[in-house]
């Protein structure tokens with residue numbers, strides 16, 4: 001490991017001197033740089049690092065270059081600390097087991113800091129708790145940091161992680177610097193983003209970056225529950241200050257809480273930048289689909305967490321002659337080009353995908369992607385050095401023993417899942433066999449349709465289309481879905497999740513709707529649809545086979561964007577005309593009448609409830625156009 005010469009003299013903290021600087025002197029200690037050197041950093045990055053090293057008091061500093069050699073050092077260190085184990089069944093694959101108290105995003109501990117509360121969240125009705133984000137005042141923000149960060153990295157290494165969201169140097173990309181005391185985070189960021197030396201080089205051209213500070217924390221008692229996965233769940237907090245492009249995350253090492261390029265940057269800070277600059281940062285997959293004639297279109301889809309984005313993005317078409325290619329599975333940055341075409345990039349470099357439910361039958365493409373160069377977290381392991389999760393039952397051989405995500409021997413009779421329901425794979429995107437040839441195109445790909453969707457067991461048909469852009473914005477604003485294990489919500493309750501962005505808005509949702517409405521004046525807006533793969537029969541079974549069979553729905557979308565009149569109007573929007581959804585060759589029987597039925601009683605209640613939600617949560621911040629769409633919907637339902 002390259003340890004630099006340690007200069008004997010005190011180092012001037014503010015000097016941008018050209019001597020090789022190998023340590024940071026703080027009032028009370030000297031912190032050696034054990035990998036990389038401070039002179040690689042541009043002045044603002046260096047100041048950010050020095051300030052926070054002085055605050056957090058790590059034992060030493062490591063400036064990441066993203067190299068293969070560095071990756072090996074980090075993985076070795078993670079093995080030694082017991083954070084990961086190797087999975088010898090596969091090539092360069094690892095399994096991490098977290099502290100059982102640190103397994104998902106924590107929406108309730110996530111805050112946006114603005115001077116005025118109304119900049120962050122709409123003002124709810126008197127006595128109602130706002131659910132469209134959490135606001136924190138600048139003084140409470142400062143207090144939260146001061147209460148947690150001083151000395152929080154003692155005994156650990158502070159890693160400086162330079163990363164680019166989007167290809168390095170692309171005009172649509174943005175750079176971040178994450179400071180973290182977790183080698184697991186560094187190893188994951190190397191997969192999920194473009195990370196390392198080229199990013200520092202890029203910063204020399206233009207020194208503009210999002211600041212991201214992360215620590216797994218040290219509990220106030222000083223007692224770390226699990227040495228292999230230090231965290232501080234009781235004091236976990238995820239903070240954002242859009243005005244300063246600043247993210248501060250404390251106490252959790254898991255997913256969106258700690259891989260700060262993802263939800264914190266690409267969505268929360270991203271959406272505020274997008275608002276300022278006139279584009280959209282969305283919780284959406286991006287896919288390309290080519291029809292049997294060779295015509296290719298790109299589609300984005302916003303589904304809440306654990307509602308099918310990765311699966312749709314990697315769809316294996318059931319209809320002959322169709323080809324689906326994947327641009328991204330979680331986040332889309334979309335901007336109109338000079339010709340008024342909406343273009344999207346995937347700012348990420350990897351997939352942090354839900355493991356359970358992924359199988360050769362449901363998502364063969366993901367299965368072909370994840371068994372090399374992957375970090376699995378909280379899945380179960382097998383006695384032959386592999387992994388297991390719910391859905392893989394037919395993929396493991398006879399006599400193989402399973403150890404669950406908690407490290408205990410497991411068999412089906414326990415009645416408990418072997419893998420945590422929010423267990424995930426973290427895998428490089430370029431390993432996906434159907435990665436789109438244009439996935440790193442600097443211009444982005446042209447978007448022809450936007451799908452909204454969620455888990456709606458009742459009342460909501462397989463697909464309907466918005467009548468207009470404003471109606472589509474209403475459909476997004478009215479989205480609901482059954483809660484999943486991706487966040488801390490308990491039980492299966494139907495929750496509002498507008499635009500699949502409820503946990504990720506960086507600013508007032510009323511203003512977000514206005515911003516969406518304004519897109520119509522900026523260029524050619526795509527058609528908007530709502531899909532629901534999750535409607536259930538009275539017997540509680542999914543009515544639609546989903547997965548690869550969702551091609552049939554995409555085929556219908558393609559015909560619609562080509563202008564085919566294959567629809568009929570309904571109270572809630574346009575639905576496929578009779579026999580217009582291609583069911584040819586489908587192996588199971590589908591009760592189409594039931595799948596597309598629109599029970600008047602259900603929709604009357606639904607519209608009523610949406611109205612109450614808008615009134616109580618968004619109030620005066622709701623744009624008049626969206627309120628009008630609800631009135632029109634109510635009138636159409638009344639006339640059913």
Ligand code: GTP
Nearest residue numbers: 305306307308309310311354356357486533546547
């Ligand atoms: P995040 O990464 O949390 O944003 O999730 P996601 O939206 O990418 O969801 P993902 O594709 O990982 O799917 C989550 C779960 O839904 C998995 O268990 C899937 O097997 C299941 N799922 C996905 N698509 C379908 C479908 O078409 N039908 C059914 N029944 N289940 C599906």
Ligand code: SPV
Nearest residue numbers: 105255256262263305486
């Ligand atoms: C989600 O919850 O939408 C995810 C997983 O994609 S996490 O990165 O943990 O937010």
Ligand code: MN
Nearest residue numbers: 283305306330
């Ligand atoms: Mn997601």
